Amino acid sequence: xxxxxxxxxxxxxxxxxxxxxxxxxxxxxxxxxxxxxxxxxxxxxxxxxxxxxxxxxxxxxxxxxxxxxx
Amino acid sequence: xxxxxxxxxxxxxxxxxxxxxxxxxxxxxxxxxxxxxxxxxxxxxxxxxxxxxxxxxxxxxxxxxxxxxxxxxxxxxxxxxxxxxxxxxxxxxxxxxxxxxxxxxxxxxxxxxxxxxxxxxxxxxxxxxxxxxxxxxxxxxxxxxxxxxxxxxxxxxxxxxxxxxxxxxxxxxxxxxxxxx
Numbered sequence: 001x002x003x004x005x006x007x008x009x010x011x012x013x014x015x016x017x018x019x020x021x022x023x024x025x026x027x028x029x030x031x032x033x034x035x036x037x038x039x040x041x042x043x044x045x046x047x048x049x050x051x052x053x054x055x056x057x058x059x060x061x062x063x064x065x066x067x068x069x070x
Numbered sequence: 071x072x073x074x075x076x077x078x079x080x081x082x083x084x085x086x087x088x089x090x091x092x093x094x095x096x097x098x099x100x101x102x103x104x105x106x107x108x109x110x111x112x113x114x115x116x117x118x119x120x121x122x123x124x125x126x127x128x129x130x131x132x133x134x135x136x137x138x139x140x141x142x143x144x145x146x147x148x149x150x151x152x153x154x155x156x157x158x159x160x161x162x163x164x165x166x167x168x169x170x171x172x173x174x175x176x177x178x179x180x181x182x183x184x185x186x187x188x189x190x191x192x193x194x195x196x197x198x199x200x201x202x203x204x205x206x207x208x209x210x211x212x213x214x215x216x217x218x219x220x221x222x223x224x225x226x227x228x229x230x231x232x233x234x235x236x237x238x239x240x241x242x243x244x245x246x247x248x249x250x251x
Contacts, residue, residue, distance in 0.1 A: 002210070002211045002214040002215065003123050003214060003215065005239055006215070035122050036117070036122040036134075038133075038134035039114045039115075039117040039118040039134050040114070043114035043115065043118070047107065047111060050075070051072065051073040
């Protein structure tokens, strides 16, 4: 939706997120909703690991504590 | 990154007493972890945006690996970090909006006499999330547009992009994707 109005055809195609989702599914199929998922996974998997690891690892003692507090 | 290193960075900035941490230290710690985390993730974000914005037929990039490779071929390492400025700004704004709104909402509710428990934390978190989405929406849009325009494209900077959008499309598009943040 952020790119709406930038296309070659010009003009706005999307009015709200739900209409946008429906239009994408009818035009391109449901798999289109997962376009770009590989890049998102490469980003989110280590990111989430780093979100939770440092706080949890504080429970494991001074070894990790020192590593994180560098 | 953003959440995981928040506490350690806060301590590094000198906030050792969790009960008496000044608000500006929390905002600074959040902005630092947000900026570092999001800038590290920028290439993945760029590939995601590029792949999502190509229409079904006549695709620019057939696969994720291909997208990384051809962006690198076009613009080198700096090409992979295209749009890094709005990404970092977005992350900093996100924290700067989220933490004070959560903090303020919680204290306001406590002052109003509501019990300090999970239900209240949930409500305050939702309020903080809403504020974050509203505040980051314009710069998030600039990020998407800049990432999609290649090197030497129509958009050069955040300010220029926002001005262009305001001039040509009025205020509508800024908050278009606000709902899905």
